[in-house]
Every structure is written in structure tokens, then in C-alpha cells.
Amino acid sequence: MVDDRKLAVLRAIVEDYVSTNEPVGSKALTERHNLGVSPATIRNDMAVLEEQGYIAQPHTSAGRVPTDKGYRLFVDRLSQVKPLSAAERRAIESFLAGAVDIDDVVTRTVRLLAQLTRQVAVVQYPTMSNSTVRHVELVPLSERRLMFVLITNTGRVEQRVVELADLVDENRVAHLRAVLNASLDGCGLTSVPDKVADLPGRLPPEDRPLATAILSVLLESLVERRDEKIVFAGAANLAGADFTVGLREVLEALEEQVVLMRLLGETSDRSAVTVRIGSENPYTGLKGTSIVAAGYGSGDKQLARLGVLGPTRMDYPVTMGAVRAVARYVSQILAAS
Amino acid sequence: MVDDRKLAVLRAIVEDYVSTNEPVGSKALTERHNLGVSPATIRNDMAVLEEQGYIAQPHTSAGRVPTDKGYRLFVDRLSQVKPLSAAERRAIESFLAGAVDIDDVVTRTVRLLAQLTRQVAVVQYPTMSNSTVRHVELVPLSERRLMFVLITNTGRVEQRVVELADLVDENRVAHLRAVLNASLDGCGLTSVPDKVADLPGRLPPEDRPLATAILSVLLESLVERRDEKIVFAGAANLAGADFTVGLREVLEALEEQVVLMRLLGETSDRSAVTVRIGSENPYTGLKGTSIVAAGYGSGDKQLARLGVLGPTRMDYPVTMGAVRAVARYVSQILAAS
DNA sequence: CTTGGCACTCGGGAACACAGAGTGCCAAGC
DNA sequence: GCTTGGCACTCTGTGTTCCCGAGTGCCAAG
Secondary structure, eight states, X not given: OHHHHHHHHHHHHHXXXXXXXXXXXXXXXXXXXXXXXXXXXXXXXXXXXXXXXXXXXXXXXXXXXXXXXXXXXXXXXXXXOOOOOHHXXXXXXXXXXXXXXXXXXXXXXXXXXXXXXTSEEEEEOOOSTTOBEEEEEEEEEETTEEEEEEEETTSOEEEEEEEOSSOOOHHHHHHHHHHHHHHHTTOBGGGHHXXXXXXXXXXXXXXXXXXXXXXXXXXXXXXXXXXXXXXXXXXXXXXXXXXXXXXXXXXXXXXXXXXXXXXXXXXXXXXXXXXXXXXXXXXXXXXXXXXXXXXXXXXXXXXXXXEEEEESSSXXXXXXXXXXXXXXXXXXXXXXX | OHHHHHHHHHHHHXXXXXXXXXXXXXXXXXXXXXXXXXXHHHHHHHHHHHHTTSEEOSXXXXXXXXXXXXXXXXXXXXXXXXXXXXXXXXXXXXXXXXXXXXXXXXXXXXXXXXXXXXXXXXXXXXXXXXXXXXXXXXXXXETTEEEEEEEETTSOEEEEEEEOSSOOOHHHHHHHHHHHHHHXXXXXXXXXXXXXXXXXXXXXXXXXXXXXXXXXXXXXHHHHOTTSOEEEEOTHHHHHSOOSSOHHXXXXXXXXXXXXXXXXXXXXXXXXXXXXXXXXXXXXXXXXXXXXXXXXXXXXXXXXXXXEEEESSSOHHHXXXXXXXXXXXXXXXXXXX
16 A cells, blocks of 8 residues: 555656656645645655655755656556557558668668657667578679679678689689578578688689688678667757756767667567666766667567667657567568568 | 958957857957057957958957858958878878778768867768669579669669569579670669660560569669768767757758758869858758868769868868868779779 | 644745946047 | 047846745644
């Protein structure tokens, strides 16, 4: 009984604070939510909640504000993800369906998410680690230059130019292409290095220089994994929100691939929406912000993550609903293509 | 004589205001620049300059601030582009040299420019309009799916998946690939539609369905020209600068491809640095900002543009120097690859 | 355990005064 | 005719003071 009401109070505080952006006091609470008790009672509860670290007051004699710990409790136990409206679902679907290639899918997704949540959206490109080789192509460009193209099952294309010591011999190239495709087709990207390690040895000696040149470029392109690239959109939404911490830090973090990666990155259960609140996140520059993220991917494998970043004071149920929905739709799109 | 000194005064005002960010008064001017005349004289000159619209005072009795017209005069007649230091040049060169493909070139360029100028950098992807076909590739993906890849002389790669009504026939695909390459190789992208218009008619009837399916995708990819894509970096640099206009507008504009395109886009002489100051630019949301841009491209053709966007109150000589230098280096890199 | 009453605290806004920077103008000097 | 020093005037920005109101904590009564 007692505890129940305290939780109700906490929930009310979070909801009011999120919607008004002002510290909420005991009187306002009893007026806006019918809790059936008087302000004085609320005050007692609030005193306890404060002692337990769920709420805080900015100054003596001002309303209360949820702490990170308070938001955490709210997210974990006091709220449920709010599904999108039918109209929103249709909009998502039709917007994403128009995508023409993987770049386009990512670009559209990030914009969509930003617009939907009115916050900064972050989308990680589908990781290669989990994908497999669909095709390898070798294209002669000029006498001593070859373009090497790797296509994965997610539709991602990596291309590199290979500089050769000798003139290109069409037949050798064709042969090597066949060999490469035969040994790599369907193979996971992570196991490619193993597969090709002894390949030059199995070829006739005159093919080896060509093969080693190509393989070194191939391996390099895998190592770089630049495709763990992250894009963001909706920075304009930061302008309205007043961050406790300067928004310079936030913008800086957004342009640091590495930081973003770590924010979204540490994966969890497939398809579950994870929330990281304020000081819970690993980067000190983002103390005042929360990250709501989810994994997406085609089939049963999680390929990458996406999410949004906003002030700690955000509408978690709605945001989580949007993130979850978009993650699902993107997964569908990817699986279909 | 008279006019000369007025110009010197204007230059001094611009320089001081840019460096201090405070309206500059007559007394401060005589102290910091040895103009050889007294504050009272300066005041007379300033009154004239104000009447002519080159400077303005924010409030009665405060220093003067350059107007857009004043900056314009400064840029056109009173300043010269400041070359970069040798160290900066080396840094640019080595940073760009590490680029591995066209995406990488663009990404590195935009970051470099942002860091160099401490402003928002904007880079347009090399336009297809000016580029030529280097190679067309057709890759069977599955029974009824084909990947179509177009490689241009700038190293840009467009890929699309083609859905087919019939099963893929390897021989037909090979034949069509040969035909396509024969007729398109080296052909400008803008003339591709003409070249392929009658192509199905010249093929044996059994090849036509395949050919038309592929061609429709090819044409579509050309029409979309999404590659007139624009990326930006350095948004964090906006946080420090205090814009007269809200920075929300600026961030919004940055995410609108179309707006950015128009800002950089209207081309001018190759390799000249163009400056658009405050209200001169076509987009009302960006009244308080200036754009310094230049074209870049390999060889003698201008492929695209790059530049930076910052507050009207910027150090034009330095910024112009940086933009010019980066444009040149990128052109070199592109020409070499 | 809840509730009304009450004294206390403190932030934020309004009113006000003041110093300082800067201007415009005028009359004198070169 | 341009330049210069002097002088009165006009503002903005800042610091001070004061007061109101929202909100709290505590206490004693129900």
C-alpha cells in the first residue's frame, strides 16, 4: 500500500516534469493526478523518495525533479512502451519501402526516426561481421588497375582499386574470380581470412602475384571495417532542448564515430529496446542525455543497432515505442531485399 | 587620400570586430591601428561609412559593426586570401592521401575542412553529370535477381538490384554485359539515355525482356542522381558561435540537401573561391551566415563544390585560404586515382 | 498514517541607480 | 577645407535592493 503510492508519486513526478519541464511540487501533483491524498502526505512521500535518491530538488524550496535513478525506476517498472498509432505505422512503412539500396535504407531510417521522435537519431550501418559473402567481382579498369568489388548478403558493396605490377591478363582474372567465388560464396566475413590464407599456395605459380595483390586488398578492406559507420540526423532538434550540459559536447560526441559506437554498441538481447540514462552512459560529455536503442537485422541475426539520443528528460514510453517500431520495420525491409 | 583612409578604417573595423566580437569604437581603433589621425577624425569617417551603408551601430552610442555590404567590400577589395602555413599543407596532404575510396575521400575532406576552419564544412559528392562510364557489371545474385553495378571514372559506384520475370541465363547476361560495355564505355553519363534508347531493338527478341528490365533500372539510377549528395561536419563549431539568428534554423538547413545544394551550388568560375555573405544568400533561414565555397574536380572539369558555412562575422581571408587549399588538394587526389 | 496549519527559505523578477563607452557637434588650429 | 580637442548627451549593461510567491519541513491534532 505504502510503497505503491510512492511509486505512483514518482510516476506522476516523472510525467509532469517531462511534460512541463518545471520542478513539480506537492500541490500541483494532487491537483493534476487524483491520488486521493493531501499535499502534506505527498510531501512525506517525496521526502522519502528523495532520501532514497529517486528525486532531487534543484534548490531548497522548489519542486522535485527526477534523478537518473528515478528515471531508471520509471523505465523499468512504472511505464510500458507506447505503441505507435496506425497512421504512424503506415507512414513508416511507406517511407521505408521506397528505399532503393542499402545506403538509402539507412539514410531514410535515420531521418524517419529523427522526425518521429523529434530527437537526434543515430543509425549504425549493418555490420559486416555478421554478414556473408554473396559475390566477388573483379573488373579490369586499365592496363595495371583492377577494381575489386565485394557484395554481401545485406546488399552492402565494398569496392577497392588494386594496383598491379604486371599487365592484366583477362584469363587469369576470370580464373581467379571463379576460384574466389567458389571458395568464398556464402562464407561469413569473419572467416574470410582463414579461407583465403592458403589460397595462393593452391594456385599455379604464375597466378600468385596477382592473387596475393588482390588478397591483400581484400583483407585490408575487411580489417578496416569502416562500414561500422554511423550516421545521425535531427541535430536541429537539439536546439530546442535545453541541456544541462552544453550542447557543444553533444554535437562533438555525435561526430565521433567511436563514441557513438560505444553508446549504441554494447549489444544486448536481440530486438529488446535498451535505455541508457544520463550518467549511466560511458561518455562523460553526455551526462545530461539518454540513449534509447535497439538492434535490427534481417532474419535471426542482429546486424547493427539504431536509436535516438535526447535529454534525460524525455518521454521514454513514446520514444521506446518509436525506436522499437522502426527497428522492426527496417529489419523487415532488409530481410525482404 | 580621403577615400583611402575610409577604406583603411573599414578594414580596421572588420578586423577588430572579427577578432573581438564587440562593436568597435573610434578610440579603440586609433589605439590598435596606427592610422595617424585622432579619434575625432575617425568618427567623421565612420559617420560617412555608416551613411553609405557599410557599417552600422547596434544601438545609439555603441561601437560600429560591419554590415553585409561592408563585409562584401572588405572581401572584394580590402583583403587577400591568406595562404596556409607549410605545416597545414603537409597535414592536409597526408590526411587526404590515406583515403581508400571515393566515400573516404569525401568523408576525410569534410572533416579536414571543418577542423581547419573551425566551422561547419560542407562537401558535395562528385556529380555524375560530368563523369563518364568506366565499366558496367552485371552480377547474378539468385535465380531471378541480378545486381547491376555502374562504375564511373571518378571512382563512384552505383549499384541496384534488378528483379527479373524469368530465370537468369548466364550466357545472356554475359552477352548483354558485353554489349552494354561496348556501347557505354567512356560515355558521359548525361548521354547514356540516348545511347541505350534503341538498344533493345538491336538485340535478338529473346534478349529483350532482360535488357529492358536492366535498362529501366539503369535509367532510374541516373535520373535520381542522389549522388548529388551533400555531407557536412563540424556542427559542434556552431555551438560556440553566437548567431544572430537561432542556430536551429542553421542546423535545419544543414540537413536539407536541397538548401545546401543551392547554397554551394550555383557554380562560377572553376577554382575561384566564391563568398556569399549574410543576406546575399538565397535562404532566409541563413541570414546571419556566410558561405565560402569553391569548386573542385579532376582535370579541367569541375565535378562538384565544397565549402564552409559560418557566422557572417568570420575571418574571410583565412577561411578562403583554407577552402581554396583543400579544394586543390582534393582535385589532385581525384585526378591521381 | 494522514492532514491542516505555520514559519521559513530561497529563487526570480521589478525598480532603480550608476558607471563607462561611445557618439555628434562645435569652434579653434594648421 | 580637413583635422582636432572639448564637451554634453545617450545609451547599455551591471550591480543592488526589495519583495512576492511557490514550496518545503515540522508539528500537533484527528
